[in-house]
Amino acid sequence: MDREHVIYSWSRQGGLDPLEVTGGEGCWFTDAAGHRYLDFASQVMNLNLGHRHPRLVEALRRQAETLYGLAPSFASAPRSELARLVAEVTPGDLGLTLFTTGGAEANENAVKLARWVTGRHKVVARYRSYHGATAGAASLTGDPRRWPSEPAVPGVVRMLDVYPYRCPAGHHYDVSGADALDPAAGHAGQCAIAAGGPHLEDILRFEGPESVAAVILESVPGANGVLVPPPGYLAAIREVCDRYGVLFILDEVMTGFGRTGRWFACEHWDVTPDIMTLAKGMSGGAVPLGAMVVSEKLRPWLEEHEFASGLTACGHPLACAAGVATIAALRDERLVENAAAVGEVLREGMLDLADDHRSVGEVRGLGLLWGIELVRDGQTREPLVPYAATGEAAEPMAALRRAALDRGLHVYTHGNVLLVAPPLIVGRDEIATGLDILDDVLALADGLAD
Numbered sequence: 001m002d003r004e005h006v007i008y009s010w011s012r013q014g015g016l017d018p019l020e021v022t023g024g025e026g027c028w029f030t031d032a033a034g035h036r037y038l039d040f041a042s043q044v045m046n047l048n049l050g051h052r053h054p055r056l057v058e059a060l061r062r063q064a065e066t067l068y069g070l071a072p073s074f075a076s077a078p079r080s081e082l083a084r085l086v087a088e089v090t091p092g093d094l095g096l097t098l099f100t101t102g103g104a105e106a107n108e109n110a111v112k113l114a115r116w117v118t119g120r121h122k123v124v125a126r127y128r129s130y131h132g133a134t135a136g137a138a139s140l141t142g143d144p145r146r147w148p149s150e151p152a153v154p155g156v157v158r159m160l161d162v163y164p165y166r167c168p169a170g171h172h173y174d175v176s177g178a179d180a181l182d183p184a185a186g187h188a189g190q191c192a193i194a195a196g197g198p199h200l201e202d203i204l205r206f207e208g209p210e211s212v213a214a215v216i217l218e219s220v221p222g223a224n225g226v227l228v229p230p231p232g233y234l235a236a237i238r239e240v241c242d243r244y245g246v247l248f249i250l251d252e253v254m255t256g257f258g259r260t261g262r263w264f265a266c267e268h269w270d271v272t273p274d275i276m277t278l279a280k281g282m283s284g285g286a287v288p289l290g291a292m293v294v295s296e297k298l299r300p301w302l303e304e305h306e307f308a309s310g311l312t313a314c315g316h317p318l319a320c321a322a323g324v325a326t327i328a329a330l331r332d333e334r335l336v337e338n339a340a341a342v343g344e345v346l347r348e349g350m351l352d353l354a355d356d357h358r359s360v361g362e363v364r365g366l367g368l369l370w371g372i373e374l375v376r377d378g379q380t381r382e383p384l385v386p387y388a389a390t391g392e393a394a395e396p397m398a399a400l401r402r403a404a405l406d407r408g409l410h411v412y413t414h415g416n417v418l419l420v421a422p423p424l425i426v427g428r429d430e431i432a433t434g435l436d437i438l439d440d441v442l443a444l445a446d447g448l449a450d
């Protein structure tokens with residue numbers, strides 16, 4: 001039935017053979033044959049409270065019994081309460097929220113609002129980025145997932161990426177030497193792109209700052225390889241945006257709600273955007289939920305103008321009830337702190353894997369979000385699969401993902417990067433179990449490396 005009638009996203013339908021999942025609990029899920037899998041990707045980096053968290057189950061049950069659907073024009077307790085909590089947990093004066101059903105719509109709305117408020121139309125976004133699959137969000141997305149949606153929505157201008165391992169300006173960053181310990185001195189110190197400010201300012205000069213509405217960045221690009229920015233980078237972007245009257249949008253869809261060991265990744269560098277976009281872990285992944293959260297600076301415009309956008313399910317009571325329960329669980333169970341503490345164990349494990357496997361070019365991460373970049377050759381840094389590989393060319397990574405699954409571990413891969421992002425409830429034993437399996441899987445990758 002499934003193969004006859006279901007269209008799978010991001011897939012060629014012919015030849016698909018998906019695993020049938022029947023249940024889950026905590027960091028584990030179960031297939032139809034009764035095999036258990038450790039969820040080292042929190043599904044798609046969204047089940048941050050794991051599977052079937054009792055608090056989420058209860059919140060959804062209660063809300064369904066009270067009020068399970070409502071027009072967005074009515075006020076309701078779950079939405080009001082969630083908006084209050086979002087204002088509490090987000091940094092700075094972010095405090096006015098539009099709820100959406102996911103990350104792409106949050107980014108669509110952020111760009112619309114930035115264009116209306118500034119009266120400008122261009123938006124600066126990076127290449128190694130993913131902002132969603134709707135037409136506008138796919139246009140913001142810089143990675144090749146944009147290509148099938150082209151021609152893109154006009155007005156997007158590209159900025160280059162902070163990627164010390166493969167610096168777009170050609171600088172060499174020594175991953176095993178002193179540079180690796182001090183990315184600011186080792187890379188941002190010598191590279192205008194990694195410093196952020198000079199590169200953005202140059203772009204604004206040539207685009208004409210009076211035509212640029214916003215810069216949109218993932219605080220830490222996730223699927224594109226967990227590219228942690230050097231200290232000072234986001235602050236430099238913020239400063240240039242302020243100087244030119246450009247709004248700063250941070251996409252925290254993957255990194256928000258504790259994933260990196262802080263409530264929001266931008267807090268690692270004390271930077272607050274004008275607009276923050278959220279989704280994924282916001283509802284613990286239990287139901288679709290996203291948000292655009294804006295700063296006080298935009299309140300006067302919103303008070304005086306029509307916000308001409310919205311969706312039938314904006315602020316859906318079930319989704320908001322899940323959001324409220326998620327924040328309560330994150331607080332009461334100290335899960336952001338757990339992500340930071342267990343993240344340290346994961347960091348050590350990642351560094352060991354990098355030492356032990358010649359197929360590992362670099363490991364990068366923060367808290368419970370890590371990327372393992374796989375290469376054929378550690379010297380030349382030739383990726384294990386070519387960038388934007390599909391079909392046969394991408395097969396080595398698909399084989400590694402299957403090998404992990406055969407051994408009871410679910411991981412996410414994108415390009416030549418294997419992402420590790422367990423639920424925030426993960427314990428040290430589970431980290432050890434997952435790392436052992438990864439050790440086995442990377443031995444297979446070593447066989448593919450020269």
Ligand SMILES: Cc1ncc(COP(=O)(O)O)c(C=O)c1O
Nearest residue numbers: 102103104130131132253254279
């Ligand atoms: C950083 C980032 N932004 C936006 C999105 C899009 O979110 P959604 O799939 O909920 O539309 C994603 C999804 O993976 C993401 O990782």
